Amino acid sequence: MAAAAEEQRKRVLVVGGSGYLGQHLLAALASAAHRLVLDVAFTHHSQAPPLPLLQALPSARAFRADLRSGEGFDAISPSFGQPHVVVNCAAISVPRACEADPTAAMATNVPSSLVDWLLSFGNDDSLLIHLSTDQVYEGVKSFYKEEDETVPVNMYGKSKVAAEKFIVQKCSNYAILRSSIIYGPQTISPVPKSLPIQWMDSVLSQGQQVEFFNDEFRCPVYVKDVVAVILSLAKSWLSDGKKVQVLLNVGGPDRVSRLQMAESVADVRGYNHSIIKSVPASSVNRGVASPSDISMDITKLTQLLNIKPISFQDGVRATLDAEANS
Numbered sequence: 001m002a003a004a005a006e007e008q009r010k011r012v013l014v015v016g017g018s019g020y021l022g023q024h025l026l027a028a029l030a031s032a033a034h035r036l037v038l039d040v041a042f043t044h045h046s047q048a049p050p051l052p053l054l055q056a057l058p059s060a061r062a063f064r065a066d067l068r069s070g071e072g073f074d075a076i077s078p079s080f081g082q083p084h085v086v087v088n089c090a091a092i093s094v095p096r097a098c099e100a101d102p103t104a105a106m107a108t109n110v111p112s113s114l115v116d117w118l119l120s121f122g123n124d125d126s127l128l129i130h131l132s133t134d135q136v137y138e139g140v141k142s143f144y145k146e147e148d149e150t151v152p153v154n155m156y157g158k159s160k161v162a163a164e165k166f167i168v169q170k171c172s173n174y175a176i177l178r179s180s181i182i183y184g185p186q187t188i189s190p191v192p193k194s195l196p197i198q199w200m201d202s203v204l205s206q207g208q209q210v211e212f213f214n215d216e217f218r219c220p221v222y223v224k225d226v227v228a229v230i231l232s233l234a235k236s237w238l239s240d241g242k243k244v245q246v247l248l249n250v251g252g253p254d255r256v257s258r259l260q261m262a263e264s265v266a267d268v269r270g271y272n273h274s275i276i277k278s279v280p281a282s283s284v285n286r287g288v289a290s291p292s293d294i295s296m297d298i299t300k301l302t303q304l305l306n307i308k309p310i311s312f313q314d315g316v317r318a319t320l321d322a323e324a325n326s
């Protein structure tokens, strides 16, 4: 009886669980763990995992692992076991950081050590869900589809394209998610990087005029929608055991410029639009090339998983409401 019950338990490993998406995903997994009979573990890269995260999610096991060297992965299997689902949220996710150190970007963002570890089990029992980016696209048209050519304009995008190719070549059971800008509430343990909506809110709240690009378009996606996509893919695999090889655009339903994003924040907060100054992206040198229009067509996502991401305006409201209540 005990052994049978043990066998029914499914193991989910979140690589990069200490990051922005990783923490939101862990929180959702923890609340679903009992119902779905899940054991949950995550990896971090810093010396110690964030303490508030450990305290909030006491049942999640933490392991230190380095994607670059592969150190740490071998130590996970003896105590946690082979995971049924691995979600790779780890990356050098800041384009400027990738541009400054291309070697680190490639070595970290192409998850060769993680994939080699999964292949070492010698079976197809693990589903790999890997986070890619909209920055694989060149940005010269609107509403990219999955089958469009990938032409990254910066190192971050290049490392992500290399990662996709590596996974497609090596793995037989995977989902690659090309995510747009992920926005939403702060994490249990606050992440060091600035969050897009909170940053816009904080600069606009000063009442001084701020410049926003009117010619860079994205389909920002609410973090809980990204989590829902991951959970849906994981649940399918855990229940029907059908292998997948899928590549999905993951964006919100709205194609918005940075200027329109700021206007949404101003509308929700009641700030005067006159402090929002419309400028072209070419007016600022950010030290890294940024694609102009990488808005995405999300038909495949909605058809395959039946998930409809919330509108940008609703997401901004939910984000700022959550900040007010925290």
Ligand SMILES: NC(=O)c1ccc[n+]([C@@H]2O[C@H](COP(=O)([O-])OP(=O)(O)OC[C@H]3O[C@@H](n4cnc5c(N)ncnc54)[C@H](OP(=O)(O)O)[C@@H]3O)[C@@H](O)[C@H]2O)c1
Pocket: 015, 016, 017, 018, 019, 020, 021, 022, 043, 044, 045, 046, 047, 065, 066, 067, 068, 088, 089, 090, 091, 092, 093, 094, 108, 131, 132, 133, 134, 179, 180, 181, 182, 183, 191
């Ligand atoms: N956030 C967005 O708007 C966005 C948009 C599109 C795509 N994505 C992609 O989605 C994924 C998650 O993004 P995010 O915003 O959650 O990233 P994030 O907050 O920057 O988190 C990065 C994670 O990677 C870990 N990490 C860094 N270097 C590592 C290494 N050498 N070995 C192992 N782990 C390492 C970090 O560990 P420590 O915390 O211990 O340092 C952290 O857990 C990434 O692949 C990112 O490229 C994000």
Ligand SMILES: *[C@@H]1O[C@H](CO)[C@@H](O)[C@H](O)[C@H]1NC(C)=O
Pocket: 272, 273, 274
């Ligand atoms: C917004 O600011 C402008 C310029 O300062 C001012 O003329 C206008 O009356 C303000 N609008 C509102 C609704 O406060």
